[in-house]
Amino acid sequence: MLGDSSLKYRVREDCITGWLLKVPVLIAVGMLVLFFVVLTAKSWPLLTGGNFWQVLTSSEWLPSEGKFGLWPFIIGTIAVTFLTMVLAVPVSVLAAVFLNEFAPKKLKAMALPIIDVLAAVPSVIYGACGVIAFIPMVKALGGALGINTTGRCLLTAALVLAIMVIPVILSIVRDVLAAIPQEAREALLALGATRWEATYHVVLKLALPGIIAAIMLGVSRAFGETMAVMMVAGSIPEPKPSLFKAVYTLPALIADKYGEMLSIKMYDVALMTAALILMVVIAFFNFGAHLILIRLRRKY
Amino acid sequence: MLAWRRFVEKFWIGLMIVMLSIAIVSVLGIIGIVLWRGFGALSFEMFFSLKFSPVTGEPVGIANSIIGSAYLAGGGVLLACLISIPLALVLQREYLSENIITAVTVILDVLWGIPSIVYGAIGYLILMSCHQRASLLGGIVTLALLSVPIMTRAAMNVISLVPIQLRETSYGLGATRWETISRVIFKQALPGMATAVMLAFGRAIGDTAAVLFTAGYSDKLPKSILEGAASLPITIYYKLMMPGQLAQRQAYAASFVLIFIVLVVSAVSRTLSNRLSKYTVK
Amino acid sequence: MSHLSIKDLHVYYEGVETLKGIDLEIPDKSIVAIIGPSGCGKTTLLRSINRLLELSSDVKVTGRVEIDGENIYDPKADLISLRKKMGFLSQRPFPLPCSIFDNVAYGPKIHRMDADAINAVALTLESGSKVSTNRKEALANLVEICLKKAGLWEEVKERLGSPASRLSIGQQQRLSLARALAVGAEMILGDEPTSALDPISTKQIEEQFKALSSQYSIVMVTHILRQARRLADYVVFMYLGELIEHGPAEKIFNSPEKEMTRRYIKGDMS
Numbered sequence: 001m002l003g004d005s006s007l008k009y010r011v012r013e014d015c016i017t018g019w020l021l022k023v024p025v026l027i028a029v030g031m032l033v034l035f036f037v038v039l040t041a042k043s044w045p046l047l048t049g050g051n052f053w054q055v056l057t058s059s060e061w062l063p064s065e066g067k068f069g070l071w072p073f074i075i076g077t078i079a080v081t082f083l084t085m086v087l088a089v090p091v092s093v094l095a096a097v098f099l100n101e102f103a104p105k106k107l108k109a110m111a112l113p114i115i116d117v118l119a120a121v122p123s124v125i126y127g128a129c130g131v132i133a134f135i136p137m138v139k140a141l142g143g144a145l146g147i148n149t150t151g152r153c154l155l156t157a158a159l160v161l162a163i164m165v166i167p168v169i170l171s172i173v174r175d176v177l178a179a180i181p182q183e184a185r186e187a188l189l190a191l192g193a194t195r196w197e198a199t200y201h202v203v204l205k206l207a208l209p210g211i212i213a214a215i216m217l218g219v220s221r222a223f224g225e226t227m228a229v230m231m232v233a234g235s236i237p238e239p240k241p242s243l244f245k246a247v248y249t250l251p252a253l254i255a256d257k258y259g260e261m262l263s264i265k266m267y268d269v270a271l272m273t274a275a276l277i278l279m280v281v282i283a284f285f286n287f288g289a290h291l292i293l294i295r296l297r298r299k300y
Numbered sequence: 301m302l303a304w305r306r307f308v309e310k311f312w313i314g315l316m317i318v319m320l321s322i323a324i325v326s327v328l329g330i331i332g333i334v335l336w337r338g339f340g341a342l343s344f345e346m347f348f349s350l351k352f353s354p355v356t357g358e359p360v361g362i363a364n365s366i367i368g369s370a371y372l373a374g375g376g377v378l379l380a381c382l383i384s385i386p387l388a389l390v391l392q393r394e395y396l397s398e399n400i401i402t403a404v405t406v407i408l409d410v411l412w413g414i415p416s417i418v419y420g421a422i423g424y425l426i427l428m429s430c431h432q433r434a435s436l437l438g439g440i441v442t443l444a445l446l447s448v449p450i451m452t453r454a455a456m457n458v459i460s461l462v463p464i465q466l467r468e469t470s471y472g473l474g475a476t477r478w479e480t481i482s483r484v485i486f487k488q489a490l491p492g493m494a495t496a497v498m499l500a501f502g503r504a505i506g507d508t509a510a511v512l513f514t515a516g517y518s519d520k521l522p523k524s525i526l527e528g529a530a531s532l533p534i535t536i537y538y539k540l541m542m543p544g545q546l547a548q549r550q551a552y553a554a555s556f557v558l559i560f561i562v563l564v565v566s567a568v569s570r571t572l573s574n575r576l577s578k579y580t581v582k
Numbered sequence: 583m584s585h586l587s588i589k590d591l592h593v594y595y596e597g598v599e600t601l602k603g604i605d606l607e608i609p610d611k612s613i614v615a616i617i618g619p620s621g622c623g624k625t626t627l628l629r630s631i632n633r634l635l636e637l638s639s640d641v642k643v644t645g646r647v648e649i650d651g652e653n654i655y656d657p658k659a660d661l662i663s664l665r666k667k668m669g670f671l672s673q674r675p676f677p678l679p680c681s682i683f684d685n686v687a688y689g690p691k692i693h694r695m696d697a698d699a700i701n702a703v704a705l706t707l708e709s710g711s712k713v714s715t716n717r718k719e720a721l722a723n724l725v726e727i728c729l730k731k732a733g734l735w736e737e738v739k740e741r742l743g744s745p746a747s748r749l750s751i752g753q754q755q756r757l758s759l760a761r762a763l764a765v766g767a768e769m770i771l772g773d774e775p776t777s778a779l780d781p782i783s784t785k786q787i788e789e790q791f792k793a794l795s796s797q798y799s800i801v802m803v804t805h806i807l808r809q810a811r812r813l814a815d816y817v818v819f820m821y822l823g824e825l826i827e828h829g830p831a832e833k834i835f836n837s838p839e840k841e842m843t844r845r846y847i848k849g850d851m852s
Contacts, residue, residue, distance in 0.1 A: 010476050010479070011476065013476070013478055014476035014477050014478045014479070017477075017478040017482075018395060018477065018478070020386075021386050021389060021390035021395060022390055022395065022396075023386075024383045024384075024386045024387035024390065025387060025390060025391075025396070025400075025404055027383055027387075027448075028383070028387055028404060028407060028408060028411070028448065028449075028452070029404065029407055031411060031445060031448070032407050032410065032411055034422070035411075035414070035418065035422055038422055038425055038426075039418075039421075039422070042425065090319065091319045091322050091323050092319075092323065094315060094316045094319040094320070095316065095319045095320040095322075095323045097316060098313070098316035098317060098319070098320050099320065102313055102316065103320075111320070111324065113570065114324070114328075115323075115324075115327070116566075116570075117563060117566040117567060117570070118327045118328070118331065120499075120502050120503070120506075120562055120563075120565075120566045121327075121330075121331060121506070121559065121562060121563075122503075122505075122506025122507065122508070122533060122558060122562060123506075123508070124506065124508045124533040124536050124537055124555075124558070125330070125331070125334055125506070125536075125555055125558060125559055126330060127536075127537070127540075128334055128536055128540055128551065128552075128555050129330045129331075129333050129334050131540055132333060132334070132337060133333050163326045163327055163330055166323050166326070166327065167323075167327060170323065194305055194306065194308075194309045195309065196308060196309035196312050196313065197305065197309070200312075217413070220413050221413075223415070224413075224414070224415025224416075224417065224418070225415065226415065226416070226417040226508070226509040227508045227509060227533070227537060230537075231537070231540070231541075251415060251417045251509070254417055254421060255417055255420075255509055255512055258421070258424065258512070258513050271421070272421065272425070275417070275418050275421045275422075278415060278417070278418055279414055279418050282413055282414060282415060283410050283413070283414065285413070286409060286410045286412075286413035286414075287406065287409075287410055290406055290409040290410070291406070294402070294405075294406075
């Protein structure tokens with residue numbers, strides 16, 4: 001029959017392409033494995049040297065003497081992330097609730113694309129603005145409070161990062177809210193609840209896992225942020241972070257010192273250990289957040 | 301009682317409006333400040349001059365950064381396409397089981413969240429182990445790795461929006477998987493894919509940490525792929541910290557160009573996806 | 583008991599006139615069925631009665647909808663108290679994310695009803711019901727009565743604390759009914775309340791409606807003529823946003839005045 005040989009060809013084509021297309025899957029999975037393996041391999045001496053715990057908790061950072069206490073950087077990263085979230089979460093969550101539940105249609109239609117577009121602005125720009133505007137502002141604020149500060153400190157970093165993280169959290173929370181069926185709100189409104197009561201009692205309860213996922217994603221974004229922090233946080237390791245003192249984070253450390261990596265023994269191991277810690281913590285938050293979101297999507 | 305409930309509602313609405321205003325004003329403010337300063341620093345020379353200042357030995361304009369960024373981001377995104385698009389096409393039920401698809405999706409999401417500094421560190425390690433110096437090639441490869449998760453996830457979202465009837469029609473006519481996917485699904489998803497590519501481009505061009513160690517730096521236009529290349533974000537970072545009027549002005553100009561490119565790419569990809577999807581089957 | 587009258591109601595959806603001048607007096611203590619082909623304004627009419635219409639996009643409403651003489655569209659009207667008077671069953675029942683008991687108790691809790699108010703509702707539902715000055719007891723009593731009136735008590739009395747989401751869809755719809763009764767509704771609005779249910783659950787809801795109709799006005803939208811025949815005391819026929827004909831069920835089904843009504847009843851129009 002006429003079609004016979006072309007059929008054989010098509011089936012073979014389908015089979016071959018099927019296998020070829022599966023190669024990128026291996027590449028993608030391989031990437032993650034590669035990252036993990038490479039970083040672990042490089043950090044191996046520190047991980048197994050017996051003083052890994054010491055490295056994590058010591059505050060002595062004297063690379064020339066072989067002392068790599070990562071504690072100030074770890075606590076610095078945690079402090080920056082924590083303060084950032086404290087500032088960003090109330091703003092983004094409440095703004096998202098307003099936009100989805102209370103805002104007039106026109107405002108909604110205008111605000112959402114703006115926020116999406118702004119989420120794409122690179123961090124170095126935030127850093128630049130931090131240098132231009134925020135550092136002098138915080139310096140002045142410190143002065144008004146009687147605190148002597150260069151303006152390059154924890155507070156500045158958190159302010160800049162908070163603004164950066166707001167669009168991220170806002171759009172995820174908004175998506176979660178939008179996915180909740182209208183019947184939920186109707187059920188309470190028909191009983192005579194105010195719009196706020198309907199939102200608070202039902203919508204937010206249903207959206208809570210999604211909100212938590214959004215916060216987790218915000219955390220991983222803030223945790224790994226390099227440039228903006230580097231430009232405004234001051235680069236002085238500080239074991240007891242405080243608002244107006246300079247702070248040094250893990251990403252900033254890696255970015256600053258990579259040039260000197262090979263000049264001092266074990267320096268590269270220390271920096272790669274820092275990178276490994278970063279990667280593991282962030283992967284953990286990301287993984288958790290996406291699990292929550294996937295489960296939410298399945299529900300609706 | 302009722303009055304109290306209404307008061308509570310008004311209070312929260314008021315609070316939410318304040319928060320929304322803070323959010324919008326602060327983000328717009330950041331961009332506004334940088335744009336405003338940058339605008340003042342723009343000039344013909346800034347863009348096109350390849351001369352060097354006799355005083356500082358630095359280039360007068362930022363042409364090297366602009367071209368360098370274009371090469372880096374463009375090359376990185378192109379390279380990533382080779383992996384991302386097939387990957388997005390294959391992550392469908394015709395080829396793989398639901399479990400594998402979910403697992404790979406989660407892996408991609410995790411990769412997406414990994415900060416670019418880690419990509420940069422790994423890129424650097426790879427370069428070192430191949431005994432290469434930081435170069436345009438290094439930057440391109442690192443940016444490609446960075447772009448793969450972004451592009452793949454975006455492409456996957458687009459493909460999932462293709463109506464199932466389209467697939468059914470194709471298979472119902474006796475098409476093979478490859479034929480359906482390459483002729484029907486791909487065409488239907490093409491505008492969305494273009495958007496995904498632009499999205500990745502916008503991200504790649506603005507990324508500093510990934511290229512910090514891997515792309516090197518150069519005062520001149522990159523001539524070979526094994527040479528270092530300047531890029532806009534790196535220029536902003538370096539020059540902002542340097543003393544001197546010229547350096548500062550260059551940093552502002554570079555900021556302006558960078559924001560401009562990112563905003564344009566964002567806006568264009570948005571309108572493009574809206575416009576092009578008019579012709580696709582709904 | 584509340585009386586509902588609709589006077590010259592016009593509804594505009596995004597500029598398009600969806601309801602064209604509706605004048606209607608809803609008879610008390612009976613089941614009123616709103617029938618008509620799909621897309622002709624039945625749901626719009628229903629949702630304009632408790633102003634749930636405004637939740638969706640651009641809606642403009644002119645005319646009056648009066649509950650006991652009070653126009654609910656008056657800008658000064660107390661929407662919240664008015665909505666309390668009307669229970670609403672949507673097509674897809676939505677159990678609140680809490681226990682069965684809490685679902686029914688939600689209304690009273692939100693309106694901060696004290697023991698007296700709760701007792702009052704309980705007495706309206708069942709004249710011989712127990713009363714208590716203790717709020718918790720009164721509430722538990724009310725929940726039981728409402729669940730009984732909704733025909734759900736026997737099935738859930740052992741597990742009032744379990745999540746409502748675990749109920750079957752038919753049970754959830756009866757739960758919505760109990761929820762509405764608990765706030766002291768005097769009228770029940772149903773937007774195709776059985777279209778998402780299986781035949782057995784449908785039968786149960788219809789039985790409850792019939793039982794409640796001696797005390798309540800029930801207004802329900804339905805696209806199933808047979809259901810209207812089974813239940814309705816009064817029928818309202820709508821077509822393309824206009825009120826074509828309305829009257830006692832007997833008359834509409836057996837000797838309708840308008841040609842269009844006759845065609846729809848016969849099944850010539852779907």
